[in-house]
Amino acid sequence: MKFDTWSAFWAMGGYGFYVWLSFGFTLVAMLGIVVTTIRTKKSLLRAVTQKQARAQRRKAAQKLENTL
Template sequence: MHFSSLSDFLAMGGYGFYVWLSFGLSWLSLIGIIVSTLLKRRSLLEELRNKQARESRRQAARQMENTL
């Protein structure tokens, strides 16, 4: 399908509103998924760091307890 002008392209033969709305919602969904994934990753990494630090403290306490 060939369009003679930019406004014809944006109008999409009278269906432009639906076409661009679907593109917009698709992009919005993809961006939401990406942001959600990045936030979850950050949360999991922080939880892992806390768990490792806690385990290090427990191990140090056990060693200290054994030396007393």
């Protein structure tokens, strides 16, 4: 579809409101997915790090207990 002017492009033949609204909703949804994914990744990495640290502390405590 060819538009003669920028205002015709933004108007989209009278359907501009719906077209740009759908683009806006899609953009917001995609940004929400990215933010949620980043937060989940950070949370999972933090949990794994805590679990590994706990396992190391338990192993050290068990080794100390065995030497006593």
